Amino acid sequence: MLEAPALVLVKIMLFATLRSKYKTRELTVACDGTLPNLIENASKILGPEFVDDVYDKKQTKVRDDMIIMVNGRNIKDLKGEITLKDNDVIAIFPPLAGG
Amino acid sequence: MPRGYMGKILRVNLTTNSLKVESTSEEIARKYLGGKGYAVYLLYKYLKEYEKAGISPKDINALGPENVLIFATGPGTGIPGFPSNGRYHVMALKSPLTGSIGSANSGGEFGPFLKFSGFDIIAVEGASETPVYLAVVNGEAELRDASNLWGKNVFDTCRILRDKVGGKNTSVACIGPAGENMAYMACIINDEHRAAGRTGLGAVMGSKKLKAIVVSGEEKVPVANPERFSEVSRRCLDALKNNSVTGVGLPTYGTAILINIINTAGGLPYKNWQTGVNPDAEKISGETLAEAYLTSRRACWGCPIGCGRVTSVKSGPFHVLASEGPEYESIWALGSSTAVKDLDAVVKANHFCDELGLDPISMGSTIAAAMELNERGYIPQEDLQGLDLRFGNAAALVEAVWRTAYKVGFGKYLALGSKKLCEIYGHPELSMSVKGLEMPAYDPRAIKGIGLNYATANRGGCHVTGYTVSPEVLGIPEKIDPLKAEGKAKWVKVFQDFTCVVNSTVNCLFTTFALGAKDYAELLSAVTGWSLTEGEILKIGERIYNLERVIINKFGFDGKDDALPRRLLEEPMPEGPAKGQVIELKKMKEEYYKLRGWVNGVPTKDKLAELEIEL
Numbered sequence: 176m177l178e179a180p181a182l183v184l185v186k187i188m189l190f191a192t193l194r195s196k197y198k199t200r201e202l203t204v205a206c207d208g209t210l211p212n213l214i215e216n217a218s219k220i221l222g223p224e225f226v227d228d229v230y231d232k233k234q235t236k237v238r239d240d241m242i243i244m245v246n247g248r249n250i251k252d253l254k255g256e257i258t259l260k261d262n263d264v265i266a267i268f269p270p271l272a273g274g
Numbered sequence: 275m276p277r278g279y280m281g282k283i284l285r286v287n288l289t290t291n292s293l294k295v296e297s298t299s300e301e302i303a304r305k306y307l308g309g310k311g312y313a314v315y316l317l318y319k320y321l322k323e324y325e326k327a328g329i330s331p332k333d334i335n336a337l338g339p340e341n342v343l344i345f346a347t348g349p350g351t352g353i354p355g356f357p358s359n360g361r362y363h364v365m366a367l368k369s370p371l372t373g374s375i376g377s378a379n380s381g382g383e384f385g386p387f388l389k390f391s392g393f394d395i396i397a398v399e400g401a402s403e404t405p406v407y408l409a410v411v412n413g414e415a416e417l418r419d420a421s422n423l424w425g426k427n428v429f430d431t432c433r434i435l436r437d438k439v440g441g442k443n444t445s446v447a448c449i450g451p452a453g454e455n456m457a458y459m460a461c462i463i464n465d466e467h468r469a470a471g472r473t474g475l476g477a478v479m480g481s482k483k484l485k486a487i488v489v490s491g492e493e494k495v496p497v498a499n500p501e502r503f504s505e506v507s508r509r510c511l512d513a514l515k516n517n518s519v520t521g522v523g524l525p526t527y528g529t530a531i532l533i534n535i536i537n538t539a540g541g542l543p544y545k546n547w548q549t550g551v552n553p554d555a556e557k558i559s560g561e562t563l564a565e566a567y568l569t570s571r572r573a574c575w576g577c578p579i580g581c582g583r584v585t586s587v588k589s590g591p592f593h594v595l596a597s598e599g600p601e602y603e604s605i606w607a608l609g610s611s612t613a614v615k616d617l618d619a620v621v622k623a624n625h626f627c628d629e630l631g632l633d634p635i636s637m638g639s640t641i642a643a644a645m646e647l648n649e650r651g652y653i654p655q656e657d658l659q660g661l662d663l664r665f666g667n668a669a670a671l672v673e674a675v676w677r678t679a680y681k682v683g684f685g686k687y688l689a690l691g692s693k694k695l696c697e698i699y700g701h702p703e704l705s706m707s708v709k710g711l712e713m714p715a716y717d718p719r720a721i722k723g724i725g726l727n728y729a730t731a732n733r734g735g736c737h738v739t740g741y742t743v744s745p746e747v748l749g750i751p752e753k754i755d756p757l758k759a760e761g762k763a764k765w766v767k768v769f770q771d772f773t774c775v776v777n778s779t780v781n782c783l784f785t786t787f788a789l790g791a792k793d794y795a796e797l798l799s800a801v802t803g804w805s806l807t808e809g810e811i812l813k814i815g816e817r818i819y820n821l822e823r824v825i826i827n828k829f830g831f832d833g834k835d836d837a838l839p840r841r842l843l844e845e846p847m848p849e850g851p852a853k854g855q856v857i858e859l860k861k862m863k864e865e866y867y868k869l870r871g872w873v874n875g876v877p878t879k880d881k882l883a884e885l886e887i888e889l
Contacts, residue, residue: 190534191527194561240518242749247540247851251753266538270518272748272787273529273602274738 183208183261187217190268193228197221208259210237210250229267242268275300277498278349278801279308282393284415286408288482289339289400293415298394304804305886308348308394310377311778311818313365316344316397317375318821320367321828331828336370336474337456337481339401343376345388345447345487346395349801350779352386352495352576355507356797357514357789358782360575361385362470364462367825369473369733371458371636371691372710374826376475377733378461379777380447381574381582382468384489387445391491398484407448407486411439413493420485424454427629428463431486441490448486449476450631452679456480457689459636460679463628467582467598468574471633473711473733474691498803506796510789514578517788519750524581524784525571529602530560532715533610539747539756540850541720542606545613545665546642547706547841550717551850554615558605562617572598579784585621592622592672600624600634603737606715607638611706612645612671619668623675630679636691639712641674643692643704644684652699659683703840708735709831718842720852721746723754723762726862729836730766730875732822738783740769750787759858763865771815778818817885820870820877824889833875836863 182205194200202220206213211230218225231238243250244266250257259265275281275298285294298312306315320342321331334340344365350356362385366376388396392413405420423431428450435446447464453476460476461469479485497503514520523531536542537555544552556562563583572582583601587594600608600621608627609620627634641663647653648663661677661684662670677685687695692705692712706713711734718725723742731739742765746756754765772791776783779794792808799806838859846854867873871881882889 188538191531191561192522239749242535242747244538244851247538249539249747249749249753251749252755252757266535268535269523270748271523271527271531271535272519272744272750272784273524273532274741274783 182206183259183263185213185259186262186264187213188264188266190266191271192269193267197225206259210257210259213259213265240270242270276303276349276802276804277496278353278798279303280389280392280394280493280495283395283397284393284410286396286398286417287400288398288402288406288484291402291417293417303349305814306818307775307778307814309346309351309363309778309780310365310774311814312395313344313346313363314818314822314825317342317365317367318825321825332830334368336366336368336373337477339399339482341478341481342367343398343475343478343482344395346780347385347389348778348780349798350781352389353497353801354576355504355511356576356781356801357507357510357785358574358577358579359386359780360577361780361782362388363777363780364470364475366473366475366478368829369475370456370477371474372734374709374734374829374831375732375822376473376478378470378472378475379780380462380464380468380470381782382445382465383443383575384445384447384464385780386575387443387491388489389495390443390493391489392493396487398482401481402483405483405485407435407488408484409439409488411441411490413491423485425451427451428631429466429629432466435486435488439488439490443492444488444490446486446488449479450629450679452631453477453480455679455681455689457632457678457681458691459633459640460631461633463631467628469628469633472635472736476631497801499800503797503800506800510793510797511578513788514785519787520579520784524579527560527564528571528581528583530563530583530600530605532602533559533605534561535747536716539720540847540852541717541756542610543706543715543717544610546611546646546704547717549848549850550720550852552610555610557615558609558617558620560602563605567617567621569596574782577782579782581784587618587621590618592616592618594622594625597621597625597628599628603714604634604638607635608671610715611639611642613665614668614671615666616668619672623672626672626675630676632675632679635714636712637675637678639706640688640692640695641671643696643706644688646704647696647699647701652701657684657687706839706841708838709835711735716743717847717852718838718857719847719855720850721756722759722857722862723756723765725838725842725857725859726762726866727766727770729838729859729863730866731770732819732826739773740766741773741783742766742769744787757852757855759862762862763869766866767869768812770819771812774815774818775811778814813885817887820881820885821887823877824882824887827876831875833863833867836875
C-alpha cells in the first residue's frame with residue numbers, strides 16, 4: 176500500500192505590497208516539503224493569483240524579481256533542491272529597495 | 275564652457291567679509307565632472323596652498339577658520355528631464371566628528387535653485403565674528419546680518435528667509451541650534467526636512483557663524499544637444515517608471531520598507547550591534563509606518579520616484595503635527611539600535627533631528643552606545659543628571675536628542691559622537707563606528723560586502739559610498755551571497771567609483787536601481803556636448819575616489835584605519851541566519867587593495883599616474 180508523503184507545517188510571511196494585496200501577514204501551510212507544493216497549497220487559501228506572484232508565467236521557476244527567503248536565506252543563495260522542514264519560515268518580499 | 279554648467283564659482287571669505295566670482299574650469303570639469311568631484315579637486319588645491327603656507331594637514335582644525343565648506347552642483351543638476359536631479363553635494367576639508375574628510379549629499383530643491391541663481395559651486399572659507407547668512411539671488415551674492423536668526427530652529431529659519439527673499443525658485447540651506455552649538459554630528463538642512471546629514475558639516479557651518487545660505491533665481495541650465503537629450507532622458511525616465519523598485523516599491527513605501535527584510539536576513543543591528551535580529555522589528559517597520567503614520571508622499575525637485583514620506587503622530591506624548599520621514603536609517607538608528615519599539619517616539623526623535631539639525635544615524639547610534647555603557651555600569655549616574663539611558667527607553671531617546679543639540683546635561687557628552695563618548699568612559703570598543711563615523715543599518719557579519727565598504731569608505735562608516743546591500747540582499751543587479759567574503763572587493767570598488775559619478779553629476783543614487791553607467795554616459799554627453807563612454811565615466815569616478823583618498827592619507831588615515839569594530843571581527847553573531855558569523859575583513863581588504871592599486875590603504879604613484887591625478 177502506498178503511504179501518503181509526510182506533511183510538514185511551514186509558516187509563510189508576506190511583506191510590503193503583498194500584505195495589502197492578500198490582507199494577510201502570515202499563514203501556516205501544510206506541504207510535502209517542496210516549495211512548489213507549498214505555494215500551490217498557499218494559493219488555495221490566498222487565491223490562484225498567488226502562484227503568479229511567486230512563479231514566472233510558465234510556472235517553471237521562481238520569479239527573478241521576487242525575494243524569497245527560507246529561514247532568512249535567499250533561495251538564490253541556497254544550493255540544490257530546497258527541502259522544507261517543520262516550522263521553517265518562508266518570507267516573501269516584492270521588489271523593494273532603500274538606502 | 276561646456277553646457278550643463280552655469281560657468282561660475284562663488285568664493286566666500288567670511289574672515290575678510292569678501293565675495294569673489296571665478297570661472298568654472300572646463301579642464302577640471304572634464305576630469306572631475308562637478309558636484310563631489312569638483313569639490314574634492316578644490317579641497318585638494320586648498321590643502322596644497324595650506325602646506326605651502328606651512329600649515330600641516332594634520333594641524334587643520336575642523337572647527338577653525340581654515341576649514342573649507344563647499345556646496346556643489348553638477349552638470350545634471352537642475353535640467354528638467356534629467357532623472358532625479360534635485361540634489362547637491364556638500365564637502366568640508368575636515369570633519370569635526372571624524373578628522374577625515376567631510377562629505378554629505380542632500381535632495382529637495384536647493385541644488386537646482388543654486389544653479390538657477392547663476393552658480394555651479396559656492397566655496398566658503400574663514401569665519402565670521404558675528405552670525406551671517408549668504409543670499410545668492412539672481413546672480414548677485416551678499417552677506418547679511420543673521421543675528422535675529424541665530425538660535426532659531428531649522429523650520430523657522432527656512433520659512434523666514436524664504437519669505438524675506440521671495441521669488442519663484444527660492445531655497446534655504448541652514449543649520450539649527452545643534453550646528454550653532456557645534457555638536458559634532460550637527461548637519462545642514464535644506465527645505466525644512468532634507469539633510470546633508472553626515473560627518474558634522476552643520477558644526478563646520480556653525481563654527482563659521484554662517485547660519486544659512488538662501489538661493490533664488492530663474493536662469494536656465496544650458497543643454498548642448500536638446501534633441502538627443504530629450505530622447506535619452508525619455509528612455510531613462512521610462513526605465514525608472516517600469517522598474518519595480520523605482521516605479522512601485524520606493525514610491526509606495528519609501529526606504530523604511532527595508533526594516534523587515536534586513537531583519538529577516540539577520541542583519542538589523544539591535545542594542546548597539548549586540549545582535550542582528552530585532553524581536554520588535556515589525557513595530558518599527560515600513561509597513562507599520564505606512565499604516566499608522568503616513569499622510570502623503572513627497573518628491574525632490576525633478577524626481578519621478580517620490581520616496582519622501584510625509585508623516586504625523588496624531589496624539590500622545592510624542593505628538594507631531596507634520597514631519598518628513600523617518601527613513602530606514604533613521605528608524606534603525608533611533609529605534610532598533612536603541613531597542614526603542616515605540617514608533618511614535620522614533621518619529622518624534624527624527625522630527626527633532628530635522629528641527630534642531632542633527633544626523634539621526636550618528637545621533638541614534640551614539641545614544642545606543644551610551645545605553646550600553648550605562649547598562650554595563652560604566653557611566654557615573656551624576657554624569658547622566660537624570661537621563662535614564664537604557665535600551666528601549668523611548669522618553670530618554672527623545673530627551674537625549676534635544677539635550678545633544680543644546681549640549682546640556684549629559685547632552686554635552688553625546689554631542690561628541692560615540693567614538694569620543696566611549697573613549698571618555700573607558701570603553702572605545704563600544705563605539706560602532708569606522709574612522710569615527712557611526713556605521714549605518716546593516717550588520718557586516720550578515721552582509722559581508724557592506725562591511726568591506728564601511729571599512730574603506732573615505733568619509734568613514736558609510737553605506738551609500740558603495741551600497742553592496744543592493745546585490746547582496748536585494749538582488750540588484752544580480753544576487754550574490756551576503757555570507758560569502760570572497761569576491762566582494764570588485765563589487766565594492768565598482769559601486770564606490772560609480773557612486774562618485776552620481777555624486778558629481780549630482781543626482782540621486784536611487785536611479786541606479788534602474789540605470790547604469792552607460793545611461794549616465796549618454797545623458798551627460800547629451801548635456802555637455804562631450805563624447806563620454808561608460809569606461810571614461812567609471813574612470814572619472816575612480817579618479818575622484820583616489821584623490822579623496824590622497825586627502826585623507828595626508829590627514830594620517832591609511833590601512834590601519836580601514837577597520838571595523840572588534841565586535842564585528844571577533845564576536846560571532848549570536849542568532850539568526852548569520853549565527854556564528856564574523857567578518858573576515860583582513861582577507862577582504864587584501865583583495866580590495868590589490869584591485870584598487872593601493873598599498874596599505876595608500877594609492878601607488880602608478881595608480882595616480884594612470885588616473886592622471888597631479889599631486
